[in-house]
Amino acid sequence: MPVQECLQVIENVRIKEDVFRLVLSGQRHFFLKCGQFVNVKVPGKALRRPISVTSYTDHTVTLTYRIAGEGTKRLTECTGELDVINECGNGFSFDLFDRDILLIGGGIGTAPLVACAEEAVKRGLKVHAVFGFRDRSQTLFEEEMQKLGADLHYVYDEDGENTVTKVRDLGWQDMNFLCCGPTVMMRAVDELMTGEGEFSLETRMGCGFGGCMGCSLKLKSGMARICKEGPVFRKGEILWENLL
Ligand SMILES: Cc1cc2nc3c(=O)[nH]c(=O)nc-3n(C[C@H](O)[C@H](O)[C@H](O)COP(=O)(O)OP(=O)(O)OC[C@H]3O[C@@H](n4cnc5c(N)ncnc54)[C@H](O)[C@@H]3O)c2cc1C
Ligand code: FES
Numbered sequence: 429m430p431v432q433e434c435l436q437v438i439e440n441v442r443i444k445e446d447v448f449r450l451v452l453s454g455q456r457h458f459f460l461k462c463g464q465f466v467n468v469k470v471p472g473k474a475l476r477r478p479i480s481v482t483s484y485t486d487h488t489v490t491l492t493y494r495i496a497g498e499g500t501k502r503l504t505e506c507t508g509e510l511d512v513i514n515e516c517g518n519g520f521s522f523d524l525f526d527r528d529i530l531l532i533g534g535g536i537g538t539a540p541l542v543a544c545a546e547e548a549v550k551r552g553l554k555v556h557a558v559f560g561f562r563d564r565s566q567t568l569f570e571e572e573m574q575k576l577g578a579d580l581h582y583v584y585d586e587d588g589e590n591t592v593t594k595v596r597d598l599g600w601q602d603m604n605f606l607c608c609g610p611t612v613m614m615r616a617v618d619e620l621m622t623g624e625g626e627f628s629l630e631t632r633m634g635c636g637f638g639g640c641m642g643c644s645l646k647l648k649s650g651m652a653r654i655c656k657e658g659p660v661f662r663k664g665e666i667l668w669e670n671l672l
Contacts, residue, residue: 429515430467430513430514430515430516430636430637431456431513431514431515432511432512432513432514433454433456433511433512433514434454434509434510434511434512435452435453435454435489435509435510435512435514436452436453436454436508436509437450437451437452437506437507437508437509437510438451438452438453438488439451440503440504440506440507442504443492443568444565444566444568445565446494446495447492447493447494447495447536447566447568448492448493448495448503448504449482449490449491449492450479450490450491450492450493450503450506451488451489451490451491452466452488452489452490452491452510452512453487453488453489454487454488454514455487456487457486457487458484458485458486458487458488458489458514458515459515460481460484460489460514460515460519461518461519461520462481462519462520462540462543462544462546462547463480463481463517463518463519463520463540463543463544463606463626463628463659463660464480464481464515464516464517464518464519465478465479465480465481465516465517465540465636465659466478466479466480466481466489466491466512466513466514466515466516467479467512467513467516467633467636467637468491468503468510468511468512469510469511469512470499470500470502470503470506471502471506472502473498473499473502475499475633475634476512476513476633476636477493477499477500477503478516478633478636478655479491479492479493480492480539480540480543480608480628481540481543482539482540482542482543483542483543483546483572484543489514491539492536492539492542492568493536494535494536513636513637516636516637516655517655517656517658517659517660518656518657518658518659518660519660520540520544520547520606520626520628520660521626521660522547522548522551522553524604524624524625524626525548525551525553525604526553527553527554528553528554528556528603528604529544529548529553529554529555529556529604529605529606530556530557530558530595530600530603530604530605530606530623530625531544531545531555531556531557531558531559531578531605531606531607532557532558532591532595532605532606532607532608532609532617533557533558533559533560533591533607533608533609534559534560534561534591534608534609534610534613535560535561535562535566535609535610536568537608537609537610537613537628537630538559538568538569538608538609539568539569539608540608540628541557541559541606541608542569542572542573544606545557545572545573545576545578546576549576549577554579555573555576555577555578555579555580556578556579556580556600556603557573557578557579557580557581558580558581558583558591558594558595558598558600559573559580559581559582559583559591560582560583560584560585560589560590560591560594560609560613561582561583561584561585562584562585562586563584563585563586564584564586567582570582581594581598590613591609591613591617592613592616592617592620595617595620595621596620601620601621601622601623602621602622602623603621603623604623604624604625605617605621605623605624605625605626606625606626606628607625607626607627607628608627608628611629611630611668611671611672612672614627614629614668615668615671615672618663618666618668621663624662624663625662625663626660626661626662626663627660627661627663627666628658628659628660629645629654629658629659629660629661629666629671630654630659631643631645631654631671633654633655635655636655637655637656638653638655638656641653643655643658645658645670645671646667646670647661647665647666647667648664648665648666648667649665
């Protein structure tokens with residue numbers, strides 16, 4: 429359940445030209461799941477900014493954010509304490525996996541998949557992953573995924589490759605998977621995969637906890653709020669044309 433609280437900024441450092449790692453800590457025991465997000469109050473901005481959980485412990489949460497506009501730019505200057513709504517959204521479920529898990533990510537959408545890899549290893553699953561970026565300078569999470577023993581494949585637009593063609597070339601279409609990245613990529617993944625899977629969706633948000641209906645989306649089964657019933661939805665539920 430979403431919890432509003434002030435968390436201590438332990439680290440807020442640049443890890444790539446326009447990407448930062450933000451580590452927050454609190455006294456309370458966090459009950460986070462991979463695929464959930466933290467809704468961050470940025471000074472001077474009325475609306476909070478949703479950022480996925482990259483990693484977590486009982487008392488810390490690590491976020492990875494790319495500077496997209498004024499809000500995330502201001503976030504780079506934050507020190508001391510941050511007002512956040514923690515434990516937002518439903519998160520990924522792991523009921524599809526008993527031995528292997530495939531993680532498919534694009535760009536900053538790879539961030540929540542690191543938490544999934546950590547959870548998968550705790551559950552004794554073998555992690556396979558295909559992560560795509562525009563070019564090599566944008567590569568994220570190499571060290572984290574290596575430490576987890578993941579069978580990780582990077583692809584780069586600059587080489588004329590993409591995550592979807594790579595999954596197909598590896599013959600992994602029938603694996604069960606979790607996916608997060610640009611909407612066009614996720615739609616192509618949905619069309620390619622014969623295995624079951626889940627997608628984490630992105631949208632502009634208002635409240636972030638189900639109160640304003642600002643993130644409502646029509647699914648095959650009816651209306652859902654991305655911040656509350658999502659951001660994670662099952663393959664087969666999403667009407668991609670409503671997101672593009
Ligand atoms: C559930 C969820 C998880 C997210 N996780 C991460 C994460 O782990 N790391 C990360 O870097 N970003 C993440 N985002 C996106 C992040 O919330 C936005 O980049 C951020 O709110 C932009 O704020 P801003 O003030 O910097 O930019 P703005 O000035 O608000 O926007 C700058 C540009 O980005 C576009 N934009 C803003 N928000 C979104 C959005 N949600 N989806 C698509 N386009 C958007 C705007 O249309 C505009 O073109 C997540 C979004 C959601 C909904
Ligand atoms: S952002 Fe308010 S209901 Fe989702």
